[in-house]
Amino acid sequence: MARETTKRCRTFRFRLHPTSRQTQTLLRQLDLQRELYNAALEERIGAWKWERRSVSYVDQCRTLTGLSDLRPEVTASGVTLCRGTLKRLDRAVIAFYRRVKRGETPGFPRFKPAQRFNSLQWEDTSGWKVKAADRRLYLLGVGEVKVNYHRPLQGTPKAITVQREGTKWWLSVRCVDVPAMLLTPTGREVGIDLGVTNLVATSDGKRVEGEHFGSRARDQLADAQRKLATKQRGSRRRRRQVEEVARLHHRVANQRMNAAHELSRQLVNDYDLIVLEDLAITKMARAPRAKPDPDRPGAFLPNGAKAKAGLNRSIHDAGWGTLASLLSYKAESAGRIMVTVNPRYTSQTCAECGHVEAGNRVSQAVFRCLSCAHVAHADVNAARNILRAGRARQALPA
Ligand SMILES: [Zn+2]
Numbered sequence: 122m123a124r125e126t127t128k129r130c131r132t133f134r135f136r137l138h139p140t141s142r143q144t145q146t147l148l149r150q151l152d153l154q155r156e157l158y159n160a161a162l163e164e165r166i167g168a169w170k171w172e173r174r175s176v177s178y179v180d181q182c183r184t185l186t187g188l189s190d191l192r193p194e195v196t197a198s199g200v201t202l203c204r205g206t207l208k209r210l211d212r213a214v215i216a217f218y219r220r221v222k223r224g225e226t227p228g229f230p231r232f233k234p235a236q237r238f239n240s241l242q243w244e245d246t247s248g249w250k251v252k253a254a255d256r257r258l259y260l261l262g263v264g265e266v267k268v269n270y271h272r273p274l275q276g277t278p279k280a281i282t283v284q285r286e287g288t289k290w291w292l293s294v295r296c297v298d299v300p301a302m303l304l305t306p307t308g309r310e311v312g313i314d315l316g317v318t319n320l321v322a323t324s325d326g327k328r329v330e331g332e333h334f335g336s337r338a339r340d341q342l343a344d345a346q347r348k349l350a351t352k353q354r355g356s357r358r359r360r361r362q363v364e365e366v367a368r369l370h371h372r373v374a375n376q377r378m379n380a381a382h383e384l385s386r387q388l389v390n391d392y393d394l395i396v397l398e399d400l401a402i403t404k405m406a407r408a409p410r411a412k413p414d415p416d417r418p419g420a421f422l423p424n425g426a427k428a429k430a431g432l433n434r435s436i437h438d439a440g441w442g443t444l445a446s447l448l449s450y451k452a453e454s455a456g457r458i459m460v461t462v463n464p465r466y467t468s469q470t471c472a473e474c475g476h477v478e479a480g481n482r483v484s485q486a487v488f489r490c491l492s493c494a495h496v497a498h499a500d501v502n503a504a505r506n507i508l509r510a511g512r513a514r515q516a517l518p519a
Contacts, residue, residue, distance in 0.1 A: 129276075129298075129299050129300075129301045129453070129454050130276075130295065130296065130297050130299065131275070131276065131295075131296055131299040131450070131454070132293050132294065132295045132296070133272070133274055133275075133293070133294045133296065134291055134292070134293045134294075135268050135269055135270055135271065135291070135292045135293075135294070136268070136269045136271075136289070136290070136291060136292075137258065137266055137267070137268055137269075137283065137290035137291060137292045138266070138267040138268070138269065138290070139263070139266045139267070139290055140266075140267075143263050143264060143266055144290075146262065146263045146264075147241070147263060147283065147285070147290070148285075149194075150197070150198055150202070150241060150262070150263070151235075151238060151239065151241065151285065152235070153192075153194060153195045154195075154202065154203070154206045154238070154241060155233055155235065155238040156195070157195055157203060157206050157207070158206050158207075158209065158210055158233055158238065159232045159233060161181050161206075161207055161210050162210055162230060162231075162232060163232075164176055164181070165210075165214065166229075177211075178207055178208060178210075178211035181207045181210075181211075182204055182207060185200050185203050185204065185207075188203070197261075197262040198241070198248060198260060198261050198262035198263065199243070199247060199248030199249075199261045199262070200248075201243050201244060201245050201247045201248040202241055202242070202243055202248055202261075204244050204245075205241070205242030205243055205244040205280075206241075206242065208242070208244055209242060210230065213230040214230055217229055217230060239284055239285040239286070240282050240283065240284040240285070241282065241283045241284075242280070242281075242282045243280060243281045243282075244280050245279070245280065246278070246279060246280075247261075248260070248261040249261065249281055251274065251278045251281075251294060252265070253268075253270050253273075253274050256268055256269070256270060258281075258292055260283070268292055274294060274296065275296060275299045275300065276296035276297055276298045276299035276300070277296055277297050277298050278294050278295070278296050279295050279296065279297050280294075280295045281293065281294050281295070282295075286371050287364075287367050287368060287371055289371075299454075301453075301454040301455070301456070302454065302455065303455060303456035304389070304390065304455045304456060304457065306393050307391060307392060307393055308393065309391060309392050309393060310392055310393060310394040310395075310396075310508060310511075310512065311323050311324055311325065311388065311391070311392040311394070311395055311396065311504075311508060312324035312396045312504040312505060312506070312507035312508025312509070312510075312511060313388070313395065313396065313397050313398075313504055313507065314398070314467070314468075314500045314501070314503040314504040314507060315397070315398060315400075315441050315444075321384065321444075322498065322500030322501045322503070322504045323501070323504050324501065324504040324505040324507070324508040326498075326501050328498070328500065328501070329384060338369060338372045338373045338376050339373050341369055342366065342369040342370060342372075342373055345362065345365050345366045345369050346366055348362055349362045349363065349365075349366055377440050377443060378443065381440065381443045381444045381447050382447060384444065385444060385447040385448045385451050386451060388448060389448065389451045389452050389455050389457050390455075392457065393457055393458065394457070394458045394459075394460070394511065394512070394515065395448060395452060395457065395458070395459045395460075396459075396460050396461070396462060396507050396508050396510065396511025396512075397445055397448070397459065397460075397461050397462075397507070398461065398462060398463075398464035398467065398507055399461040399462060399463055399464065400441055400442060400445060400461075445461075458515070460511045460514055460515065462507060462510040462511050462514060463510070464503075464507065466506075467503045467506040467507050467510070468482055468488075468499065468502075468503045468506075469481055469482055470502075470506050471488075471490035471492065471493060471495055471502070472495070472497065472502045472505035472506050472509070473490065473493055473495040474490060474492055474493040474495065476490055476491065476492035476493065478491050478492075482499055483499075484499070485499065486498060486499055486500075487499055488502040488503075
């Protein structure tokens with residue numbers, strides 16, 4: 122049972138099918154926007170280095186007016202697209218300072234090589250038009266591009282992103298005023314533990330295995346990457362292996378996305394209150410501490426954190442990040458509540474008697490309380506503690 126009420130913001134994603142000529146134009150535009158991105162980044166770095174002056178997004182947008190005379194090809198798909206590129210840089214810089222403020226040691230946004238710049242963003246409604254009835258998207262400077270609108274678009278389109286994934290193209294449409302469907306309460310609440318072995322455990326004892334999060338494709342990816350390392354530079358075989366690695370990367374991402382959609386939908390259908398651990402806190406607790414460089418004040422020595430973290434960790438964290446953000450938006454539009462709590466001690470605390478001791482956790486999988494002898498799967502025990510912490514937070518006055 123669902124009833125329609127308040128209006129929300131939502132993003133819809135569709136497959137784009139540009140013709141080969143349109144593909145050439147899009148690729149050229151990606152190149153030009155990347156040039157703009159890198160030039161704008163250079164300006165920000167230069168202004169800071171030589172004049173201790175910071176350049177804002179608004180400052181950089183002002184220079185776009187003259188750009189259409191100097192480099193008409195850059196603004197061929199509209200100034201809106203250029204503003205989207207500058208906004209993207211601005212977001213990266215803002216995120217950098219936010220992380221510095223939190224005490225982390227992130228790297229300053231870097232210049233983008235071609236393989237790292239894959240999307241075009243239109244930040245307002247000019248320069249494009251969604252034509253769902255004609256199964257087309259109009260893009261200024263590109264033309265009418267075929268789109269597979271595989272499900273109805275709801276609300277009013279406000280901004281779009283066109284993204285390249287290998288040889289595939291995708292369109293994301295951000296809509297406002299999307300009608301929300303509130304679900305009827307079930308009277309059930311759940312805590313969720315995000316296990317280290319690619320596993321979700323719920324406080325009522327359910328566990329989701331890692332395969333559902335694309336771990337099989339991930340193994341194939343690891344194999345493909347090992348094989349890549351054995352291929353000779355510049356060889357045809359190596360080039361083919363590079364393509365294979367890229368294909369598997371996208372497959373892992375897609376599988377994870379589908380699994381996250383499915384799991385979040387199920388959780389939102391089943392529970393009124395969903396409690397998760399706060400990923401930002403979890404990650405901070407895990408990151409090896411930065412080593413300051415004694416020769417250069419303010420700089421840091423490599424501490425091997427990146428190497429230790431490796432491919433798996435980053436994919437793993439990205440998976441949980443995806444799940445958390447899908448849960449948050451699905452919960453909101455269904456009228457459910459999702460809260461995050463500090464995961465500290467949740468794995469060492471007995472969910473039955475509250476006794477806290479590191480020795481309670483016998484192994485990765487087994488929890489046995491040293492005080493009351495309660496035995497449970499370690500992740501399920503942790504999930505119960507997470508639920509309790511979430512309920513306690515809900516009980517506090519806002
Ligand atoms: Zn106990």
